[in-house]
Amino acid sequence: TIVASSLVFLYSKCGSMEESLTVFENIPDRDIVLWNTLLAGYSVHGPWQMAVSLFEKVQNDGCELDKVTFMSVLKSCASLAALQQGQVFFSQMVKMGMQSDLLLNSILVDFLAKCGCLEDAAYIFASMNEHDVVSYTAMITAYAQQGHAKDAVSLYECMKQEGVKPNEITFLGVLNACSHEGLVREAIQYFKSMRTVYNITPTQNHCSCLIDLLGRAGHHVEAMELLSHLPPDCD
RNA sequence: CGUUGACGG
Numbered sequence: 538t539i540v541a542s543s544l545v546f547l548y549s550k551c552g553s554m555e556e557s558l559t560v561f562e563n564i565p566d567r568d569i570v571l572w573n574t575l576l577a578g579y580s581v582h583g584p585w586q587m588a589v590s591l592f593e594k595v596q597n598d599g600c601e602l603d604k605v606t607f608m609s610v611l612k613s614c615a616s617l618a619a620l621q622q623g624q625v626f627f628s629q630m631v632k633m634g635m636q637s638d639l640l641l642n643s644i645l646v647d648f649l650a651k652c653g654c655l656e657d658a659a660y661i662f663a664s665m666n667e668h669d670v671v672s673y674t675a676m677i678t679a680y681a682q683q684g685h686a687k688d689a690v691s692l693y694e695c696m697k698q699e700g701v702k703p704n705e706i707t708f709l710g711v712l713n714a715c716s717h718e719g720l721v722r723e724a725i726q727y728f729k730s731m732r733t734v735y736n737i738t739p740t741q742n743h744c745s746c747l748i749d750l751l752g753r754a755g756h757h758v759e760a761m762e763l764l765s766h767l768p769p770d771c772d
Numbered sequence: 773c774g775u776u777g778a779c780g781g
Contacts, residue, residue, distance in 0.1 A: 571774085571775075607776095609776070706779050750781090
């Protein structure tokens with residue numbers, strides 16, 4: 538059973554969900570962690586609907602739901618933009634008296650934002666008593682994706698003031714925000730600060746984002762120049 | 773003990 542559990546983990550980790558499910562079903566005594574392992578696999582690799590439909594079977598199997606279980610299904614609902622389904626999970630969570638923590642709140646922010654409920658996401662974010670680079674980045678990315686570039690940028694500034702260091706994913710959100718708003722100067726400044734302030738090497742994703750931004754703003758010369766400095770295997 | 777969060781065009 539230990540070997541089988543490890544297999545479920547490994548298959549789930551690498552996205553071989555059919556194999557994972559096959560092994561899972563042949564394990565006689567499944568506990569909540571094993572269920573969570575499977576659900577987490579579906580929440581990352583899909584099909585996300587599987588996480589949702591398997592959820593009700595967890596309790597039938599005699600396992601007690603925990604935070605990790607809800608994280609997986611809420612994450613799946615986020616990917617599906619399934620607002621109502623996610624709200625059902627959330628209210629069930631509240632009814633169970635489960636207290637939300639930093640990770641769960643980050644998922645909630647992401648879930649609400651992906652469902653188009655930006656205000657609700659911002660409300661949850663504001664109500665959190667603790668933030669880290671992930672929760673900030675989730676909110677910044679949410680603003681950026683909905684075209685609220687200024688909110689994204691100002692939240693980024695706020696994050697720096699709080700002493701939270703941005704990472705490469707944060708910058709993708711910030712650059713994306715600048716792209717929407719045509720904030721060329723700011724984008725270039727942020728881009729440069731990645732190296733100079735945070736010792737982060739920009740990836741191809743960052744470069745693509747910046748090139749796209751420059752192109753959209755009509756700065757084709759600069760865009761071409763940046764392109765010429767990139768590794769040859771760029772898209 | 774093993775399972776959990778943010779990823780641009």
